[in-house]
Amino acid sequence: MTRSGKLCIGLSLSITWLNGEGWRRPDSDVENIHRAEFYIDIARRAEAAKLDFLFRPDSLFLDASRLSSAPGFSSLDPSLLLTAIAQETQRIGLVSTASTSFYPPYVVARQIQSLNWLSRGRAGWNVVTSMDGSDNFSDQPMLSSAERYARAREFTDVVQALWASYPDEALVLDRANGVYADAERVRPIHHRGRHFSVEGPLTVPTYPSAKIPLFQAGASEWGRDFAARVAHGVFAAAPDIAAGVDLRADLRSRADAHGRDPNDLRVLPGLSLFLGDTESEARDLYAQTHAGQNLQRKQAYVLENLGLDVGPLPADMSITPDMLSKLNRPVRSRTHADLLRRLIERETPTVSELLERPEVSGSAHWLFVGTPQDAAREIARWFEAGAGDGFIALPGGSARSMELLFENLMPHLIEDGLFDADYRGGNFAEHLGI
Known part of the structure; x- marks a missing residue:
């Protein structure tokens, strides 16, 4: 991806502004989060602000115990939702999530290519290896991280082979001679692998001249290697600049080792934005959003990921690396566990400081609290x-943060020469420079 050396910016449609206490605000519109119109309105505003793409994450399990206090991962099917959005937008990219852990490759290949047609070449695929939800698909235990990524690599190869199995060039559409397609150009893939047996070809032809960009979010050793092999964009958890620099350098080095141009891969940290017209307004919004956080849940998170029980420790006690034992059991997310260890090795925070960090209280994303003008300067840095x-x-916090993103932050980035003022090319891949 070259895209003039400018920023690549996507918007998550995971209603992050309704997390914590945000959904309780009178203007949250939480009643409509399962209606297409709610997301179509957001999509139109994002497109008017010229964001590169919309990204719909997904989860294939529901922790019902958390529904008493927040919407959680309750969500619409990504491909169906983005299909509805596709009919009401013109240029913005639409990145759907599909799991390689549970879905058949043929179904995913068909869904994403169908979205590409219905959006006129604007589909992208977020390739995920699900960490939860296996009991919704079988009684088999969840695969290890290494095995999930080995399956994901074969899965992705199969999907791409299926996309190529029915090229749009095969469509002749010769009415005079009664030839619809050149059947010789539509070929089975005859795939027989460790995880999948797929004959092909796909039922949907490729959308003309519109390659489908791939995105990935794994930050473990296996996830990084997989992303460096196949992804055009990597969704990253990077709570500070040092973490972002290290991750980007590592991914670019891995891409080069796999024979790819490192510039073809974009590293895209998640940026949690609590925006206000003034800094104090933004700080108040952040405080209100997190006022109901459960202390015991945060302590349990540290225990799960580090094996350290901070509950009995004094709030002002510093946590040092020698207090951390090497865990001999699997953790739900090796990425988040490693981020916590890195934080402690680098900063030796106190117990109270640790429990307020985004690595514990949030989702380990880059966090900014302040005005759009200050956010633009931090993004440039x-x-x-x-x-x-x-x-x-x-x-985060309220719909106002999203409004300030569209109406204030994006114009600042364009004025500063960090972001393109309009879309490029005729489809999503061309706009990204793929």
Whole structure:
């Protein structure tokens, strides 16, 4: 991806602005989060602000115990939702999530290519290896991280082979001679692998001249290697500049080792934005959003990921690396566990400081609390330091953060020469420079 050396910016449609206490605000519109119109309105505003793409994450399990206090991962099917959005937008990219852990490759290939047609070449695929939800698909135990990524690599190869199995050039559409397609150009893939047996060809032809960009979010050793092999964009958890610089340098090095041009890969940290017209307004919004956080849940998170029970420890006690034991059991997310260890090794925070960090209280994303003008300066600082090639916007606290993103922050980035003022090319891949 070259895209003039400018930022690449996507918006998460995971209603992050309704997390914590945000959904309780009178203007949250939480009643409509399962209606297409709610997201279509957001999509139109994002497109007017010229964001590169919309990203719909997904989860294939529901923790019902958390529904008493927040919407959680309750969500619509990504491909169906983005299909509805496709009919009401013209240029913005639409990145759907599909799991390689549970879905058949043929179904995913068909869904994403169908979205590409219905959006006129604007589909992208977020390739995920699900960490939860296996009991919704079988009684088999969840695969290890290494096995999930081995399956994902074969899965992705199969999907791409299926996309190529029915090229749009095969469509002749010769009415005079009664030839619809050149059947010789539509071929089975005859795939027989360790995880899948797929004959092909796909039932949907490729959308003309519109390659489908691939995105990935794994930050473990296996996830990084997989992303470096196949992804055009990597969604990253990077709570500080140093973490972003290290991750981006590692991914670019891995891409080069796999024979790819490192510039073809964009590292996109998640950016949690609590925006206000004034700094104090933004700080108040952040405080109100997190006022109901459960202390015991945060302590349990540290225990799960580090094996350290901070509950009995004094709040002002510093946590040092020698207090951390090497865990001999699997953790739910090796990425988040490693981020916590890195934080302690680098800063030796006190117990109270640790429990307030985004690595514990949030989702380990880059956090900004302040005005759009200050956010633009901070984004420029990250970009210039090589901590990312753009970001995934995660507006927080209220819909006002999202409005300020569209109406104030994006114009600042355009005025500063960090972001393109309009879309390029005729489809999503061309706009990104693929």
